[in-house]
Each structure stands twice: as structure tokens, then as C-alpha cells.
Amino acid sequence: MSAPSADLPTPDTFAHALLAWFDVHGRKDLPWQRNRNAYRVWLSEVMLQQTQVRTVIPYFERFVAALPTLAGLASTEQDRVLALWSGLGYYSRARNLQRAAQICVEQHDGDLPRDIEALSALPGIGRSTAAAILAQAFGERHAILDGNVRRVLARWHGVRGWPGGSAAQRLLWQFADTHTPHERVADYTQAIMDLGATLCARSRPQCARCPVASGCVARREGLTAVLPEAKPKRVAPTRATTLLIVRDAQGRVLLERRPPTGVWARLWSLPETDDAASAARRLRDHCTLRADSCTALGSFVHTFSHYHLEITPLLFDGIVKPARVGDDPDHGWYARAELAALGLPAPVRRLLESLP
DNA sequence: CAAACGTGGGG
DNA sequence: TCCCCAAGTTT
Numbered sequence: 001m002s003a004p005s006a007d008l009p010t011p012d013t014f015a016h017a018l019l020a021w022f023d024v025h026g027r028k029d030l031p032w033q034r035n036r037n038a039y040r041v042w043l044s045e046v047m048l049q050q051t052q053v054r055t056v057i058p059y060f061e062r063f064v065a066a067l068p069t070l071a072g073l074a075s076t077e078q079d080r081v082l083a084l085w086s087g088l089g090y091y092s093r094a095r096n097l098q099r100a101a102q103i104c105v106e107q108h109d110g111d112l113p114r115d116i117e118a119l120s121a122l123p124g125i126g127r128s129t130a131a132a133i134l135a136q137a138f139g140e141r142h143a144i145l146d147g148n149v150r151r152v153l154a155r156w157h158g159v160r161g162w163p164g165g166s167a168a169q170r171l172l173w174q175f176a177d178t179h180t181p182h183e184r185v186a187d188y189t190q191a192i193m194d195l196g197a198t199l200c201a202r203s204r205p206q207c208a209r210c211p212v213a214s215g216c217v218a219r220r221e222g223l224t225a226v227l228p229e230a231k232p233k234r235v236a237p238t239r240a241t242t243l244l245i246v247r248d249a250q251g252r253v254l255l256e257r258r259p260p261t262g263v264w265a266r267l268w269s270l271p272e273t274d275d276a277a278s279a280a281r282r283l284r285d286h287c288t289l290r291a292d293s294c295t296a297l298g299s300f301v302h303t304f305s306h307y308h309l310e311i312t313p314l315l316f317d318g319i320v321k322p323a324r325v326g327d328d329p330d331h332g333w334y335a336r337a338e339l340a341a342l343g344l345p346a347p348v349r350r351l352l353e354s355l356p
Numbered sequence: 357c358a359a360a361c362g363t364g365g366g367g
Numbered sequence: 368t369c370c371c372c373a374a375g376t377t378t
Contacts, residue, residue, distance in 0.1 A: 048374035055364065056374085089362025092377075126376050146374045166357080193374060202372080203367065230371080234359095263361070304362065305372080346363065360378080367371090 014156070014212055015181040015188055021211035022191035025198070031060050033190075038112045038137040039070045045129045045136075046093050053197070059088050071110055074101035082267055082343025089346070091267060096124030116142060135189040143176035144189055145169075148196025153179075154228035155200065158217030163228045238301070238308040243270040243348070244279055245297070245315045245355065246287055248333060253352060254286055254319075255342070257330040263304070264345045268332075270352075276314070286331050287319045302347045313351060 027033075030053065032044030043063060047056045063084045067073045073081070078098060085094035100122040104112055112133065113119050120130035131142035145153075150163045153175045161168045181188050199206045205224050207213045218224045246254040255268045273279035280289045297313040321333070334342065339352055 045374065050361090050373055050375055051363080052365075052373050087363075089364090090375090092361065093375095096376085124376065128375065132374070144374080147372080148374065197374085233370090265361090302362095304360095306360065358378100361376090363373100365371105365373095367369105 012179055012181055014179045014215065017211040018191045018195065019181070019184055019188055022187055022194065026187070026191050026194045028190075031057055031064075036137065038133065039073075040064060041137040042112055042125075042133050043097070045132045046097055046124055047088065049093060049129065050090060051088065055088070059085070070101050070104055070112070073098055074105045078266065079268075079343060080341075083341050086267070086343045086349065087346045091265060091343070093124055094343075095266065096122075099123045100125065112137075114138060114140075132189060135185045139186050141180060141182055141185045143173065143180045144193075145173055145176045146193065148193045148200075149176055151202065151228050152192055152196045152200045155205075155218035155224060156212060156216045158221060158223065158227065160227070161229055162231050164231060236304075236307050238310060240310040240312070242273050242276075242279075242312045242314055243351070244273060244276075244283075244289075245270055245313055245351075246283070246289070246319050247315070247317050248287075248319050248321055250335070252333040252335050253355075254283065255332055255334055256283075267343045267345055268334075269345055269348050270313070283331075285322070285328065286333075287316075287321060289316050289319070293317055293319070311347065311351075315355075 030044075032040045044056065044060055047060055047063075066080075066084055067076060076098075078095065081094050081098050082091060085091055088094075103122060104110060108118070113122075114134065116130050116134060119125055119133060120127055125133070128144050128146050131144045132146075134140040134142050135144065150172055153159065153172050154163045154168070157171075157175055159168050159171055159175075163169070163172060179192075195210070195212075199210050207216070207219050207224065210216070210219075213219050218227045244254075248254075254271065256271045258264050258267050258269050258272075260266055271279055271283060273282075276289065276291070276294075283289065293316050295315040295317070297315055299310055299312040302309045302311055336352070339349065344352070
């Protein structure tokens with residue numbers, strides 16, 4: 001005999017409708033949904049930060065194949081982690097991921113903490129990622145608020161203003177929590193993201209197929225094209241830089257580890273310079289740059305999210321290494337075949353692979 | 357709170 | 368070609 005309905009918690013019709021839709025149309029066979037464990041869920045959530053599912057899938061598969069456990073991630077070389085992340089972008093995610101793994105080994109018995117506070121204290125795990133991990137891996141009830149959920153809730157509740165603003169954020173987190181059911185939290189969390197990724201897309205939402213269209217404020221008021229409101233735009237400056245391609249007689253290229261802060265931090269890259277003279281000084285233990293062996297390759301513009309970088313590659317060929325080569329861990333000569341194992345920025349990898 | 361942090365895809 | 372921005376976090 002079930003309890004009287006008056007004693008049951010009020011079912012949230014939003015969650016109920018969404019879960020019914022999820023059972024038919026939701027995504028249930030993504031790589032991190034198979035063999036589900038906290039490590040795989042964590043890795044996927046971090047890779048998916050500001051990155052689309054389609055992009056993440058091959059990186060996720062490669063990463064878990066190489067480093068299938070948290071302990072393995074904690075104990076491997078940072079260069080290996082960066083190499084596995086190479087091309088995915090936002091490389092602080094990779095460095096934070098490994099730091100967090102090491103903290104788990106040292107302070108949490110080798111596992112991710114189940115506590116939301118301890119979890120979100122780990123580097124690279126913020127409020128939403130911590131909630132997603134606990135919901136997906138353990139079925140714990142925590143609200144998430146990523147780009148998909150933000151769009152769905154901004155429309156459904158008719159939240160005006162840019163959803164990234166603090167007032168809208170506070171409201172959206174509150175709505176997100178209110179809708180999160182006490183049962184089937186993992187499925188619900190996946191469901192609302194799937195809705196945002198498919199039907200409630202940024203452009204041309206398919207409201208006719210939406211399971212929660214009847215209660216949607218944006219739908220009712222014709223605001224689906226307006227909400228969520230756009231982020232205030234700012235001008236993206238253009239900067240210029242020169243990258244040196246220094247090759248020895250065997251065609252190996254001199255690479256340099258980038259500084260620990262700034263763009264492409266700690267990745268291997270071509271020596272970057274403002275003027276050739278200072279570059280020659282910086283590299284003098286590894287090679288001698290001769291102006292008469294220099295060829296200017298075609299400049300190109302690499303677009304970052306917040307600025308444009310005009311890159312001018314300068315090719316120095318036939319460089320003979322000096323007899324004395326120090327054990328500089330931040331410089332090295334690499335053959336083409338060795339590039340795959342390096343953490344290289346995407347445009348640098350492209351440039352090196354296109355070299356004659 | 358604003359800026360920094362990558363890359364690729366879609367309109 | 369250009370603009371927007373995607374399963375955000377850190378400083």
C-alpha cells in the first residue's frame with residue numbers, strides 16, 4: 001500500500017515531463033556514460049567545459065585509453081597529460097586535472113571526494129562541475145547550471161538580461177535547484193542538457209517537439225529568439241608575434257617550453273620573439289641563428305576567443321648545434337615523428353606538419 | 357566584476 | 368568573411 005498522495009513530495013511537472021522525454025530522446029550512450037565511474041565522469045565534465053560534445057569524444061577516448069585511472073593520471077608526467085590534451089584548448093584544464101588527481105591521492109585516499117565542498121575546492125572543479133560529477137557518478141541531488149541549462153531556464157522562466165550577470169545567475173541557480181527532482185537525478189541532469197543541446201538550441205529552437213513548451217514563458221511571449229540575451233560584446237584586439245622555426249641538418253626542429261602563465265602555458269612551442277636579436281641570445285646555447293639562412297614564411301592570423309594573433313613564421317634551416325649542449329629541460333630538438341607525443345598548441349602543430 | 361584562457365563549428 | 372559561442376573556472 002502506497003502512502004496517501006498528500007504525504008508525497010509534490011512532483012515537479014517540469015522534471016517529470018523532461019524525464020519522460022529523456023526516456024525516448026535522451027542521449028544514453030556517450031562514451032562517459034558507458035562503464036560509468038567517478039573518474040570518467042570527472043574527466044568528461046572537465047573536457048566538456050566550454051567545449052562541444054562532438055569535439056570532446058575522440059579526446060576522451062584517447063585520454064581514458066592512455067590513463068584509465070585517477071592514480072595513473074596522478075603519477076604520470078605532466079608532458080604526457082598535455083600531449084593528450086593537445087588540440088583541445090584551455091590547457092589549464094589539463095594541468096588542474098592532474099593537480100586535482102594528485103591532491104586526491106594525497107588527501108582523499110586516492111578517490112574524488114563525495115562532499116560537494118571538498119570536490120569544488122579541487123583545481124578545475126567549480127560549482128557546476130562538482131554538482132555534475134556528484135549527480136552523474138553518484139546520483140546525488142545537486143543542481144547544475146551550464147550553458148545548456150542556462151538557455152533552457154532563461155527561456156522557460158523568461159529571465160531577462162544577460163544570463164552571465166550576477167542577478168540573473170542567482171535567479172537561474174535558484175530555478176535550477178527548484179526543478180531538480182529527488183529521484184533520477186543523473187537522468188534529469190542529462191535530460192535538461194540534452195534538451196538544451198538539441199530542441200532548445202541557441203538558434204531555431206524546435207518548440208513544437210519540446211516536452212515543457214506549455215509552461216515556457218519565452219514560447220508564450222514570443223521571446224525564444226531574444227532569450228537568452230547576448231553577452232555584451234567587446235572589441236578583440238590584434239597582436240602580432242614571430243615564431244622561429246629552427247631546423248638542424250637532419251631536419252629536426254628546436255622547440256621551447258612556454259612559460260607557466262599566459263596562453264599555451266607549459267606547452268611545447270616554437271620560440272616566440274619580438275626581435276631576432278633577443279631570440280638569438282635566448283637560444284645561443286642551442287643554436288646559432290644566421291640572418292643569411294632566414295626565410296620568411298607566410299604570415300597568418302590565429303583567432304583566439306578574446307583576441308587575434310598575427311603569426312609570422314621565420315624559418316632558419318641547416319642550423320648546426322653547438323658542441324656543448326646543456327641539459328636544458330625547456331628546450332629540445334624534435335623530429336617530425338616525435339611531435340605526436342608532445343603537448344603542442346593546435347596552430348603550431350599545424351604549422352610544423354605543413355612544413356616542407 | 358571583468359579579463360584571461362583555445363579551438364572548431366554553425367549561421 | 369565575420370560573429371557568436373559551447374557541459375566554466377580562475378585570477
